[in-house]
Amino acid sequence: MEIRRAIEEANIPHTYISANCFAAYFGPNLGIFMDEDDVATYTIKSIDDPRALNKTMYLRPPENILSQNELIAKWEKLSGKVLEKNPIQSDEFLASMKGTDLTNQVGVGHFYHIFYEGCLTNFDIKDNEEEEASLLYPDVRYPRMDEYMKRYL
Numbered sequence: 001m002e003i004r005r006a007i008e009e010a011n012i013p014h015t016y017i018s019a020n021c022f023a024a025y026f027g028p029n030l031g032i033f034m035d036e037d038d039v040a041t042y043t044i045k046s047i048d049d050p051r052a053l054n055k056t057m058y059l060r061p062p063e064n065i066l067s068q069n070e071l072i073a074k075w076e077k078l079s080g081k082v083l084e085k086n087p088i089q090s091d092e093f094l095a096s097m098k099g100t101d102l103t104n105q106v107g108v109g110h111f112y113h114i115f116y117e118g119c120l121t122n123f124d125i126k127d128n129e130e131e132e133a134s135l136l137y138p139d140v141r142y143p144r145m146d147e148y149m150k151r152y153l
Helices: 002-009 036-046 068-079 090-095 102-116 145-152
Strands: 015-018 030-034 055-058 065-067 130-132
Touching: 015 036, 030 036, 030 068, 065 068, 068 145, 090 102
Parallel strands: 015 055, 055 130
Antiparallel strands: 030 065
């Protein structure tokens, strides 16, 4: 946040990109799933766009805002296989990082914030300060998760 504030105080033109979960890496709260190429597309489109200047642009394509259960249901439908599901309580999930290396702890922490706390979707986008990329650039056709997952069949 220090760098962000320094950029703003120096009046340096900027656009912050909040890309959420890359679909290639993540699987009761919602996550937002994006293909890396689409993150790049939205980022490039924002470079010379005055609507994105000095704002945070959130990548929240509505059809890719899913819970883990919804994502799993899509995979089961595509693959024709029913997966065994074992719900894990939040305290048990957090306890799983005890005694593990820092890399694992960071990963568990990210999953906890996303899927237990809902940090990607528990706030509204502020008018005049922030933009949602799929509304700003409706011409970009992003892959829906069921389309994206077909590559793994």
